[in-house]
Amino acid sequence: MSQSAPLVRIIVAQPRHRLGSPGPLGGTARVLEHLGREMDIAIVHDAETCLARAAGAPTDLVVLDAGLEAEGDRILEALRASGPPVVVVTDRPEDERIHAAFRNGAADCVAAGQDYARVLPIVALEQIRRWRETVERGQVEQRLRDLERLGDAIVEAIPAPIAVLSAEGRVVSANPEFARAFGVSLDAVAGKPLEHLVPEELYESGVLRLLIASAARAGGGNGVDRGTVGRTRRFDVRVRRLGEGGGLLVVLWDVTERDQLAKRLADLTRYNENVIQNLNSALIVVDRAGAITFANQAAEGVFAAEPGTLRGQLLWDWFPGTSPEKLLVARTLTEGVRHRNAETVITRRDGSLLPIGVSCAPLTDAAGERIGAVAIFEDLSELKELQRAVLQNEKMASIGQLAAGVAHEINNPMGFIHANLCQMTEYLTDVRRVWDEVVRLQESIAGGSLGEIRRQSLGLSQLVRQLDVEYLVGDFAKALRESQEGSERIRHIVQDLRSFSRHDPGERTLADLNECLDSTASIAWAMMKHSVVLRKEYRDVPRVRCYPMQLKQVFMNLLVNAYQAIQERFAQSGEIGEIRLQTAERHGGVTVTVTDNGIGIRPEHVNRIFDPFFTTKEVGIGTGLGLSTSFSIVQRHGGTLKVESKPGEGSSFELFLPLAAGDETGPADGGTSAAGGAGRA
Numbered sequence: 001m002s003q004s005a006p007l008v009r010i011i012v013a014q015p016r017h018r019l020g021s022p023g024p025l026g027g028t029a030r031v032l033e034h035l036g037r038e039m040d041i042a043i044v045h046d047a048e049t050c051l052a053r054a055a056g057a058p059t060d061l062v063v064l065d066a067g068l069e070a071e072g073d074r075i076l077e078a079l080r081a082s083g084p085p086v087v088v089v090t091d092r093p094e095d096e097r098i099h100a101a102f103r104n105g106a107a108d109c110v111a112a113g114q115d116y117a118r119v120l121p122i123v124a125l126e127q128i129r130r131w132r133e134t135v136e137r138g139q140v141e142q143r144l145r146d147l148e149r150l151g152d153a154i155v156e157a158i159p160a161p162i163a164v165l166s167a168e169g170r171v172v173s174a175n176p177e178f179a180r181a182f183g184v185s186l187d188a189v190a191g192k193p194l195e196h197l198v199p200e201e202l203y204e205s206g207v208l209r210l211l212i213a214s215a216a217r218a219g220g221g222n223g224v225d226r227g228t229v230g231r232t233r234r235f236d237v238r239v240r241r242l243g244e245g246g247g248l249l250v251v252l253w254d255v256t257e258r259d260q261l262a263k264r265l266a267d268l269t270r271y272n273e274n275v276i277q278n279l280n281s282a283l284i285v286v287d288r289a290g291a292i293t294f295a296n297q298a299a300e301g302v303f304a305a306e307p308g309t310l311r312g313q314l315l316w317d318w319f320p321g322t323s324p325e326k327l328l329v330a331r332t333l334t335e336g337v338r339h340r341n342a343e344t345v346i347t348r349r350d351g352s353l354l355p356i357g358v359s360c361a362p363l364t365d366a367a368g369e370r371i372g373a374v375a376i377f378e379d380l381s382e383l384k385e386l387q388r389a390v391l392q393n394e395k396m397a398s399i400g401q402l403a404a405g406v407a408h409e410i411n412n413p414m415g416f417i418h419a420n421l422c423q424m425t426e427y428l429t430d431v432r433r434v435w436d437e438v439v440r441l442q443e444s445i446a447g448g449s450l451g452e453i454r455r456q457s458l459g460l461s462q463l464v465r466q467l468d469v470e471y472l473v474g475d476f477a478k479a480l481r482e483s484q485e486g487s488e489r490i491r492h493i494v495q496d497l498r499s500f501s502r503h504d505p506g507e508r509t510l511a512d513l514n515e516c517l518d519s520t521a522s523i524a525w526a527m528m529k530h531s532v533v534l535r536k537e538y539r540d541v542p543r544v545r546c547y548p549m550q551l552k553q554v555f556m557n558l559l560v561n562a563y564q565a566i567q568e569r570f571a572q573s574g575e576i577g578e579i580r581l582q583t584a585e586r587h588g589g590v591t592v593t594v595t596d597n598g599i600g601i602r603p604e605h606v607n608r609i610f611d612p613f614f615t616t617k618e619v620g621i622g623t624g625l626g627l628s629t630s631f632s633i634v635q636r637h638g639g640t641l642k643v644e645s646k647p648g649e650g651s652s653f654e655l656f657l658p659l660a661a662g663d664e665t666g667p668a669d670g671g672t673s674a675a676g677g678a679g680r681a
Contacts, residue, residue, distance in 0.1 A: 014065035047074035066090035080105030421477035565598025601645035
């Protein structure tokens with residue numbers, strides 16, 4: 001045997017007394033060793049050891065010494081059904097035990113003699129060859145059976161109707177899915193034409209029939225195409241020849257649901273694309289590093305970028321001077337925080353600033369890991385202009401409400417200024433008479449006539465006594481002072497009105513809230529001074545970076561509401577109401593409190609008073625926008641506006657504005673402190 005041949009395992013079962021005996025059977029193992037080097041020969045002396053060794057490893061041959069008698073019969077009986085083959089050797093060939101061995105399943109028998117050493121290897125080799133052929137054939141047959149079972153399992157498990165056709169187009173077999181899909185019984189399909197089993201629309205659509213005809217022709221190929229059943233079901237049709245016998249394999253994949261899903265996916269993709277590209281707001285997707293991976297057309301307009309140039313650029317480039325970690329989108333990338341309607345400013349490539357609103361959310365993959373962020377940027381420039389216009393209109397409406405009071409406030413000083421001017425005109429006539437006498441006296445003195453001088457001097461003295469010049473001069477001076485005070489009062493009123501009605505500069509500046517509140521109260525005072533005591537309790541507070549004109553509008557709305565609440569409560573009784581103005585520093589910000597003892601707010605209305613167009617006033621008196629606008633302005637500053645009220649006792653509005661980080665927040669120059677002060681006409 002060659003060195004590359006597989007290892008041959010042989011078991012020699014013989015009695016112990018045979019070992020080393022001078023007879024032929026004593027050298028059985030040595031005789032078998034001449035078969036080749038790839039040999040594994042084991043010598044055993046009982047049935048149990050022999051059978052255990054044969055079961056433990058593949059064995060090609062058992063050489064059984066007939067001298068084992070009953071033990072040998074056990075070995076033959078055990079190996080008769082499953083092998084390996086057993087060759088019996090004996091020194092008594094005429095013994096009846098040899099015939100019994102053949103009956104018990106021995107494969108051959110070799111008698112000890114002169115040619116024992118030559119015959120035994122030949123017999124052993126033949127039995128080994130036959131056994132290995134049998135084993136290999138059994139293994140192949142087992143593999144074929146396994147493959148057949150696997151094929152049957154695959155065919156039955158495939159979720160597609162499958163049928164095998166004969167050369168005549170009749171069904172030889174079909175899988176369970178074929179029976180389920182077309183509502184037929186597997187027991188009834190064999191031998192029937194395929195067109196009798198599948199829906200007519202599928203077969204007669206031309207696809208299936210033509211593919212079968214093409215594949216069935218001599219030399220015809222395999223085919224794949226798509227057919228339909230009515231308007232609702234669709235199939236992918238596949239036909240394949242099975243060898244030269246003319247048989248066909250037909251596979252009908254129901255792709256109805258797949259096509260519907262593909263259509264829905266395509267429709268959804270087009271829909272999302274239309275929505276995204278037609279958004280008025282800029283939509284941008286960034287990766288974990290902040291690089292733009294997608295941008296719609298509106299984004300190119302908002303960022304003033306050339307079409308198709310945004311992809312790959314860093315979003316942080318539009319926020320120069322600001323470290324990325326301080327930006328909202330960066331927090332979304334690192335922390336997964338969502339933001340809505342935050343306001344900021346971007347710097348375009350041309351250096352222009354654009355106010356924008358930012359909403360952003362994290363973008364995750366199927367495993368929930370953050371892979372980027374989606375951000376929407378809305379151009380707020382028009383909205384800011386509209387807000388400024390609304391704020392200005394609201395100011396004008398407030399000024400309209402104050403017009404009567406302001407007119408009265410101006411009329412008072414104008415009245416006594418006019419009266420003083422009339423009086424001073426009369427005084428000027430009297431002064432002119434005195435001056436004329438003085439001139440004539442000067443002329444007499446120049447003439448040198450003593451009598452004329454005395455006469456003119458006497459006349460001047462009489463006129464001075466008659467006109468009471470001393471009183472005239474004093475009253476004239478008093479009228480001038482009063483007129484100056486009245487004109488100064490008018491100047492202050494006009495100045496406050498001009499300051500209140502001025503357009504907001506559009507950017508935050510450091511402002512003294514005491515001054516803002518006090519100048520606004522000065523305007524409102526003209527309207528309310530006959531029915532309200534105004535108490536001011538201002539503390540030294542830091543300056544706040546804010547929109548001062550907008551905050552003045554908030555203060556005016558709160559003062560007008562307080563005055564109207566007092567009027568509603570005390571209109572019939574004529575009592576004097578009270579409004580208290582307070583400022584204080586608290587928790588990193590400044591609070592402004594406006595408290596009145598007016599009619600108060602009913603509990604069911606407290607949670608709605610900041611809603612747009614909600615008002616409890618009569619038609620023509622309130623628009624429902626004052627407190628809503630005030631609430632929006634305070635929110636824009638990052639602050640809060642709260643109210644506490646008791647019906648019949650009054651209300652208290654508290655406004656809190658935080659101090660912007662990094663701003664100068666020292667006490668404002670010229671800050672007033674008027675704790676306990678009161679104003680009343």
